[in-house]
Amino acid sequence: MSGWYVLNVKGDRVEIVIDSGDGTQTYEVTATRAGRRVEISTGRGIVEVSEVTRSGTTVRTARFMASRVVALVEHPMDASSAADAREAREAGE
Secondary structure (H helix, E strand, O other): OOOOEEEEEOOOEEEEEEEOOOOEEEEEEEOOOOOOEEEEEEEOOEEEEEEEOOOOOEEEEEEEEHHHEEEEEEEOOOHHHHHHHHHHHHHHO
16 A cells, blocks of 8 residues: 555544635544544545544544645543543453
C-alpha cells in the first residue's frame, strides 16, 4: 500500500477542523465504548478518522479531503480516568 500512512492515536476523541470556504467547521470522532480507539490514516489526498474496536474492526469512519483539513486535534484519555477504569475492572473480577 504505497502512499498510505497510519497513525494510531492513543486517545478517545479527535477533532477535525476543515476549511468550508466561508470559514471553518469542526467535526468530532469519539471512541464511544471502552476498549475502542480512534485511528487516523492519510493517503491519496484523503484523511480518514476511524473508530476501531480492540480486534481491529472499524465501527465508523469520517473521510475528508486532505486539502481542506486545517487541523487534527487529539484529546487523549486522562491518566486518572484510565487508572479508575482499570481499578473498576479489577474490583469486578
